[in-house]
Amino acid sequence: MKKALITGITGQDGSYLAEFLIEKGYEVHGIVRRSAIEDPEHRMSRITHILDRIVIHPGSVESYPSIFNVVREVMPEECYHLAAQSFVAYSFEDEFTTLMTNINGTHHILSAVKQLVPTCRFYFAASSEMFGNAEESPQNERTRFKPRSAYGISKLTGYHLVRNYREAYGLFAVNGILFNHESPRRGFEFVTRKISSRAAKIKLGLAKELRLGNLDARRDWGHAKDYVKAMWMMLQAEAPDDYVVGTGESHSVREFAEIAFGHLGLDYRNYIVQDERFYRPAEIFHLIADPSKAKSKLGWDHHYRFETLVQEMVEHDLNLLKG
Numbered sequence: 001m002k003k004a005l006i007t008g009i010t011g012q013d014g015s016y017l018a019e020f021l022i023e024k025g026y027e028v029h030g031i032v033r034r035s036a037i038e039d040p041e042h043r044m045s046r047i048t049h050i051l052d053r054i055v056i057h058p059g060s061v062e063s064y065p066s067i068f069n070v071v072r073e074v075m076p077e078e079c080y081h082l083a084a085q086s087f088v089a090y091s092f093e094d095e096f097t098t099l100m101t102n103i104n105g106t107h108h109i110l111s112a113v114k115q116l117v118p119t120c121r122f123y124f125a126a127s128s129e130m131f132g133n134a135e136e137s138p139q140n141e142r143t144r145f146k147p148r149s150a151y152g153i154s155k156l157t158g159y160h161l162v163r164n165y166r167e168a169y170g171l172f173a174v175n176g177i178l179f180n181h182e183s184p185r186r187g188f189e190f191v192t193r194k195i196s197s198r199a200a201k202i203k204l205g206l207a208k209e210l211r212l213g214n215l216d217a218r219r220d221w222g223h224a225k226d227y228v229k230a231m232w233m234m235l236q237a238e239a240p241d242d243y244v245v246g247t248g249e250s251h252s253v254r255e256f257a258e259i260a261f262g263h264l265g266l267d268y269r270n271y272i273v274q275d276e277r278f279y280r281p282a283e284i285f286h287l288i289a290d291p292s293k294a295k296s297k298l299g300w301d302h303h304y305r306f307e308t309l310v311q312e313m314v315e316h317d318l319n320l321l322k323g
Contacts, residue, residue, distance in 0.1 A: 008082030061105030102154035179246030184316035213278030246289020
């Protein structure tokens with residue numbers, strides 16, 4: 001039985017990945033902050049249904065001794081580093097925490113793997129935010145990086161750390177350059193969940209409006225379930241490499257809102273208010289993936305359609321509020 005270690009197992013991606021690996025017959029281990037263990041109802045809500053099938057280890061990616069001890073105890077064959085300060089808007093408010101957590105956390109776990117179990121295959125959750133306002137569209141593995149946030153900068157630093165450990169020390173280490181991926185498990189602070197949850201509240205008479213920033217920003221949105229499979233496929237390849245993962249389709253925030261409200265029989269134009277407070281200091285206007293390498297070399301493809309994703313999120317939030 002293979003052993004896998006997941007940082008960020010309590011998040012959207014970590015929870016779906018844990019389920020996927022359990023189905024594959026893995027022994028799944030996850031690193032979780034002590035504060036989450038002490039408040040599992042709220043902080044581990046995405047994985048409460050599988051807690052009896054995984055092994056939880058208290059630890060923090062910000063502490064090298066903490067990470068070192070967990071890696072030494074588990075000695076995993078595969079390691080998925082998903083933990084990060086991943087809310088881009090917050091990275092403008094607190095650049096220091098974003099940079100220190102994301103860069104040091106990646107360095108800590110790479111170093112621990114190298115020292116203790118160099119045969120372990122390592123996945124790093126890179127991000128399309130590294131592209132910024134790219135000079136070409138769609139974006140692929142050869143597109144020049146131009147990050148426009150502390151989050152994007154931190155992920156780009158992690159990307160180069162992974163490449164360095166692969167080339168200098170021979171680690172099987174890969175970067176998954178994932179474009180936006182959502183689900184009913186997305187945090188409420190993200191614009192997609194903000195839309196789906198507020199649309200449900202308005203439908204039930206619990207809210208009257210939704211304030212958003214730039215409605216014309218375009219992203220390549222997919223479903224997290226499709227993307228965690230890509231993570232796993234990268235570590236099953238014969239050789240380590242970096243891959244762009246996305247749908248190859250571009251949609252605006254406005255389109256997301258139109259589908260979400262429309263699914264509930266509402267016209268989004270009657271409820272959405274554009275508010276300058278929610279604009280980014282440095283906006284990224286258009287991201288769209290060219291996932292042809294992942295398709296040709298890994299055999300990966302996405303299955304969820306954009307409309308299906310939005311409707312699933314809205315239905316989930318509607319049922320959550322009714323419950």
